[in-house]
Amino acid sequence: MIVKVDGLKKKYKKDWVLKGIDIEVEEPQIIALVGPNGSGKTTLMNCMTNLLTYDQGEVELLGQKNTDTKIFKDVSYLQDNRILYGTLTAYDHLKFICDVQGLPKSKIEEVAKRVGMESYLKKRVQSFSLGMKQHLLLAMVIINDPKVLLMDEPLTGLDPTSAIDMRNILLELREEGTTVIVSSHNLDEIDRLTNKIYFLKDGALLKESLEQFATKEYYLTVDDLTKAEGVLEEAAITFSVYNQEQITFEETDVELQTVIDHLNKQGVAILDIENERVGAEKRYRELFEGDASV
Amino acid sequence: MKLLVFExxxxxxxxxFLVLLAFLVALVVLLFFRNVIFEEYVLDEKQSNYSYLVEVSEMNNRTYTRQLEQDLEEGTEEYEEIEMRQEMNLDLLNTADELHNLVGTDEWQQQLNVEISFMEQVRDYRMAEGEYPITEEEIHHTLALNQQLLAQGIPKEIENYSQAPPNFLLQVVNLWVTLGALVVVLLLIGDLMTNEFESRSINLLFTQPFNRAHIIVSKFVSSLIVYLIVSVVVLLTPLGVSYLFGTEGNFQYPVIIEVDGVLRALTAVDYVVQAVGLMSVMVVFMISLYLLYSLLFKQTIMTLFALLGTLLLGYILTATFSMDALAWFNPFKYVLPEQAILTQENERWYDAIPVTLIVSCVLLFIASRKIKTSKVD
Incomplete structure (x- = not known):
């Protein structure tokens, strides 16, 4: 078993913030942990890594109890950037990890190149932007090629290019056999990373495979919108009109090719096709509708 | 070792650390130039002091003359006593006047001899129930110091205003061991561990594959190394500045201490070694106590408050109750180590070193156990 969380409960003052969490991961994969602010995502990760006490339950990572610090040879945890030391350089941080993990120093250059931080490797962290700090945090947790990687809001402060780079690195890690448990508010990115999403609501975990929600939403720009509406209504296809400009429909309702065939047959020219994944966001809205912190 | 390098x-x-180091160097240099600037002023003060003693003797003489002429009958025992005191007082007056004239001259041996004579005369005069504004302690201390200086052929330096390397070093060491080192160490290590909890950077250390007890050991050793670096800078700066700009000196310069009521002399080197050694033992204890408290409170202000409170309480108990017999068991003996060297009454300066180090080891052991179950909440 790669990850086993059994009946994890945590009370904060009088309130249960985690109400018996169970997680079992047997194969390397990416799992997203999603929930509104204060739902307990960070608390769960901190409990899993034995940084926080918990009232009940057990946690095993790679078959070992989480109280054994040896697990961190193969388990990494990306936390917020407060763990960094401003007076030290990025190189100092990575060298420290290399030293305590018993890794060769060549890994530093290697991981810096992979993350794209060679240019500021020798600069002090206090001069870093938020994005640069996130890069360093990422480098620090992947330098040891972990088998389990826990990531708490890894996309915070990243520009779109860096976010794409991080996503690609995570997908590579999954291919290399790393199990990644990632919490994020960026549902679009989550959608691109995985279908396996655990929603944390009121201290409980709703485990879902979002294949059914991981749909694409298509946006078609046509030469004659009114005619296109008529064609699709006649063919009993579920669609809507977006912004009085585009025909929009979801992949789960109808296949793209079917829509194209109907429109072409009736002489409606398709000028452009855009698509967007909507899985996690759609399910999130369903689950947390009306929640003030959503 | 790897964690130690990181810490x-x-x-x-x-x-x-860098600002504090620069500040300490600047402070020592300023102190030296304060000694240079005030050299003339101190000599004037010394002369004024002897002038004052001359005036006291003159006033005493007038009083005795009046008593002998008006109040007492010649031939009585009281008359003879007053007459004897007047003679002694006149000797004092002459010697004080001689000392006044010797201030600022190069006749240092004569100064020492005359001062010895003066102090002996004051002692005899006080024994003859004469009143004079010099304490017994001052008399004994000056006699012991001057005799040592004469025996070793070392000129006397003005205490706390010297520009000679050994004496300026003594001045700095006294300041260093009298709260200076404690304050500096508190500033250096005050948030060493608590800041890790407050900023959550401890999470980085807690999620690495090593025994958490190593964190305590590495923080302890790195603090000690930093303290030693600061100490070396604080000791070398006065030597450097006084060798460059000061006067000649002698490291055999005597420091007078009291052992079981008897005055003895230590050389300046021995005193510096003992004072810095005891201070270092105290710093070891202080760092160990700090590390344990920081794990208990995980908050800088609370930790420092508890640490200072403990040291203060220990010092007050040590100072209030005579604990001669318990000196071997008192880890707070070196809060102000200067006193442990200068006054050794039925105890020796080194008595409490073992207990202080043993208690420090115990505190470190407890902290090492505690950190294993320590959480960030």
Whole structure:
């Protein structure tokens, strides 16, 4: 078993913030942990890594109890950037990890190149932007090629290019056999990373495979919108009109090719096709509708 | 070892450490030039002091003359006593006047001899129930110091205003061991561990594959190294500045201490070694106590408050109750180590070193156990 969380409960003052969490991961994969602010995502990760006490339950990572610090040879945890030391350089941080993990120093250059931080490797962290700090945090947790990687809001402060780079690195890690448990508010990115999403609501975990929600939403720009509406209504296809400009429909309702065939047959020219994944966001809205912190 | 290097780097490259080091160097240099600037003033003060003693003797003489002429009958026992005191007082007056004239001259041996004579005369005069504004302690201390200086052929330096390397070093060491080192160490290590909890950077250390007890050991050792670096700078700066700009001196210069009521002399070197050694033992104890408290409170202000409170309480108990017999068991003996060297009454300066180090080891052991179950909440 790669990850086993059994009946994890945590009370904060009088309130249960985690109400018996169970997680079992047997194969390397990416799992997203999603929930509104204060739902307990960070608390769960901190409990899993034995940084926080918990009232009940057990946690095993790679078959070992989480109280054994040896697990961190193969388990990494990306936390917020407060763990960094401003007076030290990025190189100092990575060298420290290399030293305590018993890794060769060549890994530093290697991981810096992979993350794209060679240019500021020798600069002090206090001069870093938020994005640069996130890069360093990422480098620090992947330098040891972990088998389990826990990531708490890894996309915070990243520009779109860096976010794409991080996503690609995570997908590579999954291919290399790393199990990644990632919490994020960026549902679009989550959608691109995985279908396996655990929603944390009121201290409980709703485990879902979002294949059914991981749909694409298509946006078609046509030469004659009114005619296109008529064609699709006649063919009993579920669609809507977006912004009085585009025909929009979801992949789960109808296949793209079917829509194209109907429109072409009736002489409606398709000028452009855009698509967007909507899985996690759609399910999130369903689950947390009306929640003030959503 | 690897963690130690990381911890040391964190401390060594911190702005606080560098600023503090620069501040201490500047302070020592300023202190030296204060000695240079006030040299003339101190000599004037010394002369004024002897002038004052001359005036006291003159006033005493007038009083005795009046008593002998008006109040007492010649031939009585009281008359003879007053007459004897007047003679002694006249001797004092002459010697004080001679000392006044010797201030600022190169006749240092004569100064020492005359001062010895003066102090002996004051002692005899006080024994003859004469009143004079010099304490017994001052008399004994001056006699012991001057005799040592004469025996070793070392000129006397003005205490706390000297420009000679050994004496300026003594001045700096006295300031250093009298709260200076404690304050500096508190500033250096005050948030060493608690800041890790407050900023959550401890999470980085807690999620690495090593025994958490190593964190305590590495923080302890790195703090000690930083303290030693600061101490070396604080000791070398006065030597450097006084060798460059000061006067000649002698490291055999005597420091008078009291052992079981008897005055003895230590050389300046021995005194510096003992004082810095005891201070270092105290710092070891202080760092160990700090590390344990920081794990208990995880908050800088609370930790420092508890640490200072404990040291203060220990010092008050040590100072209030005579604990001669318990000196071997008192780890707070060196809060102000200067006293442990200068006054050794039925105890020796080194008595409490073992207990202080043993208690420090116990505190470190408890902290090492505690950190294993320590959480960030």
């Amino acid at each position: 040391f780097k964190k401390m060594f490259f911190s702005k606080k």
